[in-house]
Amino acid sequence: MTVLKKQVRIALRNCGVIDPEQIEDAIACDAYFALGKCLTTYSPDEVISEIKTSGLRGRGGGGFPTGLKWEITKNVESDQKYVVCNADEGDPGAFMDRSILEGDPHSVLEAMAICGYCIGANTGLIYIRAEYPLAIQRLKIAIKQAEEYGLLGDDILGSGFDFKIEMRYGAGAFVCGEETALIHSMEGLRGEPTVKPPFPSVSGYLGKPTNVNNVETFANIPVIINKGAKWFSRIGTEKSKGTKVFALAGKINNVGLIEVPMGTTLREVVYEIGGGIVNGKKFKSVQTGGPSGGCLTKDFLDTPIDYDNLVAAGSMMGSGGMIVMDEDDCMVSIAKFYLEFTLEESCGKCNPCRIGNKRLHEILTKITEGNGTVEDIERLKELSDVIKDTSLCGLGQSSPNPVLSTIANFEDEYMAHVKEGKCPAGQCKSLLRYDIVEDLCTGCTLCFRNCPVGAITGERRLPHFIDQSLCIKCGVCFEKCKFDAITLT
Template sequence: MKKISEQIKGKNPKAHTIHICAGGGCISAGEISVKEALENEIKKYALDGVVKVVETGCMDACSLGPLMVIYPEGVFYQKLKPSDAKEIVEEHLLKGRVVQRLLYKGPSGEIKPRATEEIPFFTRQVRIATRNLGVIDPASIEEYIARDGYFALRKALSMTPEMVIEEIKKSGLRGRGGAGFPTGLKWELTRKSKSDEKYLICNADEGDPGAFMDRSMMEGDPHSLLEGMAIGGYAIGAHQGYIYVRAEYPLAIERLKIAIKQAREYGLLGKDIFGSGFDFDVDLRIGAGAFVCGEETALIQSVEGKRGQPVQKPPYPAQSGLWKKPTVINNVETLVDVPYIINKGWEAFASIGTEKSKGTKVFALVGKVNNTGLVEVPMGTTLRELIFDIGGGIPGGKRFKAVQTGGPSGGCIPEEYLDTPIDYESLTSLGTIMGSGGMIVMDEDTCMVDVARFFLQFTADESCGKCTPCREGTYEMLEILDMIVDGKGTMEDIEALEKLARVISKTALCGLGQTAPNPVLSTLRYFRDEYEAHVKEKRCPAKSCKALIAYRIDPAKCTGCTACARACPTGAITGEVRKVHTIDQEKCIKCGSCFEVCRFDAVEKIDAVDLHAKIV
């Protein structure tokens, strides 16, 4: 310690606040180890009195994590490792010198020290639902209040419930969970229902593959959700709210529990909130991860302790929901938008977006795109702007092929519709849906038949089994798709697949079954040629389906480096050092390991039907 003290003797270290992303993505990438190493170095140099480390919610740019921003400079460091902590403390915090190698670099190699203010991924976003993510400590109610937290609740309690509902109706807010039903109208219908008790449920059962919008908001800004629920409860006349969150979200559950405890201690949940006479409290209900429980009637069954299965409608939850009482169900993003609308006024929200789709929408941008992460943009932003301007385009110079929206219930949109504005009506016209906001980008190497099979496999597995069209029909469709990708399908199979999909969409009991065929119907609509290639030519155009491809080694390019042979798990590749290698097709399991490790492009992926013609 004496040596360290001598190093900083006579210096006056500048006060800094370090925001380190503690969203689920960065934690899985090693944020905790980075934070611990950073705090150890700060303590080692006796800087803990002037440097504050704050774990925030998701900072959006998941592909760059773990990441941090150091204030007051606003310097953005990315892809951090625990070993970087020492250099950050010694160079940036002690000497005031930015660590260049940890900064964001643009497509041309240009350095962006303040990336959050300099690159389109951040600057093109309009943050309403995500307004506090990456800004506050989610475990601190004081920091939330400092950002005007619970001011909207106080304002709402000075209005009549009818005035609050009218404010939401005028804002044009529609449900962000998928269907896009007008939120104010849903509240109004429940308000008018006569009952001694009413309930408000937050649907946080975010089950779409690749979606993490609601999780990030609960992890990074739980008080916004609680405030939105309290306002909604006041508007409809409910005194009890429930957050139905899946057990796979342990961090979100932990932070919600902390937030609920804090809000109760501050008198912001519970009895006589703000001395208004209004009572409202929130409890958690942990789901077991059943996708069908995203459907509102199945969710209600689960909250009641029953098996999560949908029930026939009507009556709708607004008339008879939880324990047969009028109930409003909104998803996380919808409720998080509410405090903003009440605070800023309906005009501020309605001025953003399109005529019928107001405000912003949060998307989880994932897949074959350079900048993956959480993105919030105005409704009406085009797919091209989102994927190429904000997302940075497709990695490796590959060609864009399609984007899948709406999760397993959505559809795939081809390149020709990239300039489509993102709003409820436009996406529906293309055969897909907005959904909760999952957006999966695909490149030229993606087989669209296999994509349809992947999502159908998911929904078939998640079917509750209550109705025959979904229980039996989805598995029948899956069997047909299995045959097609294995090269065993016929043209009659394609016709049967399409007919079956349309029958299921019209006859299934709930939204899960009714929308399960969407990935199949949309890929048949836009990529029928790929289905036909699998059937007629026994060929996968994307060279993705294992049964229809093979690997060979080009003798003109093979250097005999042995990398492919060492990577092969079955010993299918043989050859001496510095001599041409060959692949035993009987032993090859088509795992692609040889293709991935070859540095000389000597391993080729070819159509299985061409194998005998091309092998030397």
Template sequence: MAYKKHVLICGGTGCLSSKSAQIAENINALLKEKGMEEEVQVVLTGCFGFCEKGPIVKIVPSNTFYVEVKPEDAARIVEEDLIKGEKIESLLYKDPSTKEKISDSDKMGFYDKQQRIALRNCGLINPENIKEYLGNRGYQALGKCLTEMTPEDVINEVKLSKIRGRGGGGFPTGLKWQFAANNHADQKYVVCNADEGDPGAFMDRSILEGDPHSVIEAMAICGYATGANKGLVYIRAEYPLAIKRLRKAMADAREYGLLGENILGTDFSFDIEIKYGAGAFVCGEETALIHSMEGERGEPTSKPPFPAESGYFGRPTNVNNVETFANIPEIILNGGEWYTTIGTEKSSGTKVFALAGKINNVGLVEVPMGTTLREVIFEIGGGIKDGKKFKAVQTGGPSGGCLTEKDLDTPIDFDTLTSKGSMMGSGGMIVMDEDDCMVAVSKFYLEFTVEESCGKCTPCRVGNKRLLEILDKITKGNGTMEDLELLRELSETIKDTSLCGLGQTAPNPVLSTLNNFWDEYVAHVKDKKCPAGSCQDLLQYTINDKCIGCTACARVCPVNCITGKVKEKHVIDQEKCIKCGACYSTCKFKAIDRL
């Protein structure tokens, strides 16, 4: 059926939680009521990426982009836009700097410097309709591989692209496939790592929710190239929407002869099953992931042997993450050399980041490698919230490091970030402002890695626990200068002696903040003060001469530590004060100082 207009509505997890499905239902009901259901098609897509402004509704072909849409806006969208062709000004995006209303997403700063390859179909197609994927060159890459290329040709094309693993390790993907192909066995496996354990990261989830067929197609291509006929997707069980859409896509692919026996009439057979994880961060490491799939405790093992030689149940196994696989069909269709024209010499292609924290435009962004941190944070991200000053950005999740203002012009690629004491990781990018205490940030990440350590090796199990204890001591005002030296020494030891990547990179937040924010650590130790006013144990609230005795502070104090008569200056009993900040937040006269 040829529709005159399409209404694309974000159907990612975030927007669904904000009732985007209800928006779709309301628009469909109104279209049916007006007899327009054969003129306008409503499509629930995957994530558009601009999570800060969801739910998002996009009208095609006018390319009108509506933000923060509510179910009750459906009537206006149908009446004013779909029938009268008028844009609804109140639903358009407002540029925070120019205050201009922008209707075309292509003219928004958030999308301006993005280049979507892994996310190419997210926000464009219905992920639960295989015909829409087929209509966007879907499964053509698999067909090309099976009918025009040998397995060696496929591997050479991937090697030519210079794509490196997007899961954090950055190992050349083509070389990895080559190792798996070279190891002969009666059974081989292709594993898709969809565990995604970084706090705040949702790149892989969004791809599986918005374009599951791209991953299925890529896994089949990898199976053909490496000689495997069985695929496994290891996904955390708390991704119900991604699992649902992946299951639907797998069933449809089988029905269309794109999974299963004799794919596309050839002698190549390949099928996929789903394995569930319980959300263990350490299971992002490929050997721990494999043990978890085997029903064992998710612990890493020493390498060699690598999974390409002895992986799932001792068979040759190739492991790539979701984003890596999502790039493969485009590489096959456009050629490996095309891929190297994007990005940098040693880091080709694009990278997807989950941009979060104290940033105006929270969301999912995909940029060419080599794009600077400044471009991502201040142009795509729209700068720091509430006009606050930028302080640091954490790249690479709990395993990464904190980079500062002097690093803003750093190009984002695997090697440069590592040289700066951080890492690419799977793509988490958390922005911090002047109100963030870097000692507390280090403590936060150490709490996570200590909790997530499998406990197999002593440096990680014991060493990181000691690091956390020292950081806790410093944030409570009990630290010494000797503790700072011990922090550095212990961090280096843990990096050098831990078994797997979790332990080897866990001290990165500590080392990077020690290097970049030494004065902040010293202030905690010598002055017993937190310059950012974040560490609760180091705060002190006092009442100054601006107090008019309104009693508002006394009324909200949970421990009754504020005394004073009406219309007279009040006093805080420092012995009783629990430093909750309720008085500071309540006072309208700036009569309470936070020291």
């Protein structure tokens, strides 16, 4: 069998290759060589210039140029600075960062030290959610081993550069992935974002300049140094360089973690790497960007994936969740699902996010229960626009995206719900209707006996009837009927 190697593993290069609890394994794969190279041959400015040339952009979702971020932090005068690794991965279904930390913790530690060298920080902090016990354990082992080898700590590789790394634990609040909220959480305060500016690069942890990067971003750094910015920038598209790790999930055969060069099309990901849709069903949509992202239709299957194309298509790169949906998925329910998530994960600080998302969710619930109107769809759009326009942080500013993108791309499904009272995917229970076809019903009473709410009536050997006001749409009658006398519409 010939397999096209569509994937390229840069961030995941050592995952599944080394024993993450043996630093020697990592060293055999060039761990800390990039750090060595930086400390012995490059000035901080040269390293930053290399990162800038590579075109690396933040992999946590924002896509901010990493080299530029480092440069800004470097240029702020301060007696103390910090490097923070954002390992508060929280998108539903996403586990890119966890896999990197569990499979190759040293790549992150090494990159943090390089960042510290560049910006003038000698303390690194890893903010990781406490729900990642194995990643925490492996990070702790890795830090200890690196310290024993002198690859972290004082006077690293005889260069005079000191760098230590500490762990900080999060309680799994999604909003703490937002860098100002993350910093407040590390300071022991409530995990709430604050208005930017000031950006963490200027005033971050304990008011000191702080460079926050995501795990995957850091994991790319050593390769850029070892292989060179030119090598790295050859991979990807014009404005999005390198690769992106995606957690591929949903109605797809090969669920898993993939790393593809920027510019790979959704079709390649879904059909070649992902092995197509489960049970040969019809592809409907792919959701990227997690709760802040959007749902793309089959029209976008041949769009090369990069930061800008996804935004243009009404979604976003996000941290790398990619959920595939098939013809059985109701897009109104999908929007509702994501909103439920943001609703629970909103910090509650600003009104549009705290109350606005609640109201959006209530309108969506109304639609999925068959009580929606065409005006409700308009109201969803209007409210979504205001929430995006007025929310304090990225969470609120992007929380209506699943609603807006599903309305934009699947308006017919919304209309079917509100105008015809039908859920085309058959997911919204309240909109289902079971009926008994008189001509086919033999009066066997099987449905009558199995109905849990007594909604079916009828004489033996005569056609039965379903009282729609009592029916809870459980579908038991439909399954039990041996004569196909029950229809579902």
